[in-house]
Amino acid sequence: MKKPRAIITREDIAKRVDELADQIRRDYRGKNPLLIGVLKGSFVFLSDLVRAMNIPAEIDFVRLASYGAGTESSGKIKLVKDIETPIKDRHVLIVEDIVDRGLTVRFLLDYLSFRKPASLKLCTLFDKPSRRKVEVPIDYRGFTIPDAFVVGYGLDCNEQYRYLPDLCVLEE
Numbered sequence: 001m002k003k004p005r006a007i008i009t010r011e012d013i014a015k016r017v018d019e020l021a022d023q024i025r026r027d028y029r030g031k032n033p034l035l036i037g038v039l040k041g042s043f044v045f046l047s048d049l050v051r052a053m054n055i056p057a058e059i060d061f062v063r064l065a066s067y068g069a070g071t072e073s074s075g076k077i078k079l080v081k082d083i084e085t086p087i088k089d090r091h092v093l094i095v096e097d098i099v100d101r102g103l104t105v106r107f108l109l110d111y112l113s114f115r116k117p118a119s120l121k122l123c124t125l126f127d128k129p130s131r132r133k134v135e136v137p138i139d140y141r142g143f144t145i146p147d148a149f150v151v152g153y154g155l156d157c158n159e160q161y162r163y164l165p166d167l168c169v170l171e172e
């Protein structure tokens with residue numbers, strides 16, 4: 001049985017989310033931004049972020065999945081659920097839980113930029129740069145974390161642990 005151990009506490013996450021929200025509020029005030037959450041992992045972060053931002057904003061979601069040989073290195077991403085909002089000439093902010101290899105976000109940036117938004121930026125709460133396969137520009141970053149598999153605050157391991165309020169690693 002694996003046991004979760006907190007590496008970033010709910011208090012530290014809350015403080016950092018507030019800081020990110022302050023920055024985003026300054027940059028997007030009056031722009032009615034569209035926040036696009038990447039399901040499922042980002043649902044906790046997005047809900048805290050949008051309330052901390054406290055400016056008019058719209059919300060939509062995409063869901064992406066890797067497919068192919070089932071190995072990590074297959075690196076093929078497909079869209080499982082598309083956004084429902086037209087984004088042409090909108091200020092779009094992608095809200096991700098974690099950028100790991102960068103493949104998911106790279107796919108999404110390419111996919112969304114094709115629809116000609118007024119601006120397109122990326123906000124991720126966690127960044128694991130040591131595993132990056134493709135470069136992605138991160139405009140708002142919560143925490144840089146070491147190369148470990150993390151769960152909690154929306155992030156899962158086989159759909160478990162999303163409910164944990166702290167960011168945790170799993171230990172034997």
Ligand code: IMP
Nearest residue numbers: 041099100101102103104149150155156
């Ligand atoms: P990437 O394409 O490798 O950057 O994958 C990013 C996606 O993989 C994230 O949106 C997460 O859903 C998932 N992921 C990557 N690392 C972790 C982790 O440590 N815990 C949970 N999910 C992760």
Ligand code: MG
Nearest residue numbers: 038041097098
């Ligand atoms: Mg994700």
